[in-house]
Amino acid sequence: MKVILFSDLHLDTSFSWLKTRAARRRRQALRDTMGKIIDLAAREQADALLCGGDLYEQDRFTPDTAEFLRATFESLHPMPVFLSPGNHDWWGPESLYRRVSWSPNVHVFTESRLRPVELADGVTLWGAAHLAPANTDDFLTGFDVRREGVNLALFHGSERTWFVEQGEGKQPHAPFDAVEIERSGLHHAFLGHFHKPKNAELFTYPGNPDPLSFGEEGRRGALIATVASDGAITRDNRAVATTTVHEISVDLTGCASQQDVRDNIAELLRGLSGFVRITLEGELGRDVDLPPGDLDAVAPQMDGIQVRFGEIAVAYDVEALSHERTVRGQFVRDVLESGLPPDQRRRVLVTGLRAFDQSGDLEVP
Secondary structure (H helix, E strand, C coil): CEEEEECCCCECCCCCCCCHHHHHHHHHHHHHHHHHHHHHHHHCCCCEEEECCCCECCCCCCHHHHHHHHHHHHCCCCCCEEECCCCCCCCCCCCHHHHCCCCCCEEECCCCCCEEEEEECCEEEEECCCCCCCCCCCCCCCCCCCCCCEEEEEEECEEHHHHHHHCCCCCCCCEECCHHHHHCCCCEEEEECCCCCEECCCEEECCCCCCCCCCCCCCCCEEEEEECCCCCEEEEEECCCCCCEEEEEEECCCCCCHHHHHHHHHHHHCCCCCEEEEEEEEEECCCCCCCHHHHCCCCCCCCEEEEEEEEEEECCCHHHHCCCCCHHHHHHHHHHCCCCCHHHHHHHHHHHHHHHCCCCCCCCC
8 A cells, every 4th residue: 555644844834034925935835835745645646645743833823724724635535634743733622633624534643642543454554642732752652553464653753763863953752762663563653753854664754845944954755655565665755845945155255345245145046046044154354244134135036045154254363453552452352361152252352343443333243
C-alpha cells in the first residue's frame, strides 16, 4: 500500500520579521503548498494521507483556516486522511479540530495514548495526540502492539538521538528512543516535529514542506511511503514548496556610502525572486550610514528581505587610537578593557568615535 506523509506545515504562522503584506503572502504560500500535497496524494492514488502534527498554529488560526482545511481534505474523499495533533495544533477545548464538521474520510486522533485504526487488510495505523502545548510524555512508554500484521505509528514526537543532532532551536516534546519502536512491535513510525528531514530505519521525519525560516537544510517536503506486506518501507521525498528562499553574503569592504552597499546588493539579487536573508560582512567605512531597515526595499522584485550583520570590522584604527593621549584615546582604552561582548563593544566604540567625529549620526548598524 502507498501513503503520503507530511507534517509541520504551520498554517497561520506570523512571520513577524516581515512587513504585513509580505507576511500575508507567506501565509498564503503555506496554503498553496497544502494544495500541492493534496494534488500529489490524488496523482499518486495514495491509499491514505497522513499528517504528523503542527498542521496549523493554535494561537493564530482563523475560521477561514478551518474552512480551508475542511474543504481541502474533503476534496480527497473517499481517500482517508489521518491527523495526529502536535504541540502547536494540540487537541483541546478550543482546538480547530473540534470546530470543524469533517467529511467522513477525515480521522483526528484525540487521545494521549496510541490508538489503532485499520489502514488496509493486515495493516494497522496507531496514532495519538498532544493534549497540551508542552509536557507531553513518551507515547511509546509501556506500549505493546499485540496485533498481527503490519503495524505503523503516526505521532508528533522527538526521537532523542535525532534531537541531539538537530542542535539548538527545538524542544524535546514527547521524547522517545528509536529502540522503543521495534521493542513495542511496531514496524515503523511516521513522525512530525523536527523540521529537518530524516529517513531512518525505524522512523521517518518528512520535514516541514515549505520553508519557515532561513538556513533550513535537507530535502524536505511530502513523502511517498510504500509499505510492503512484511512491513518494509520504501520512501520517496517530493518537494512541494511554493516558496523560494535565498541566502547571500555581501562584502562591505570598499563601500564608501550606503549607495555602494545598495548597488552591490541589487546586483547580487538580480534575477532572483522570493525571500532572501542578506549577511553583511567585511570592513565598514566609518562614515557609511547603514541602518538595516533602509535596505528593505533595495530589490523591489523580492517578496521579503532580512538583513543581518556578520563579521564586520569598522574602518577605525582602534589599536592606534588606543595609544592616543587624548580623551578619545582614554575612551577607546576603557571600552577595550570593559569586558563587553565583541558585538556590543564594537557598537559602543563606533558610537563613541562617531560622536568624537561630530558625525551627527550616533546609530550603529
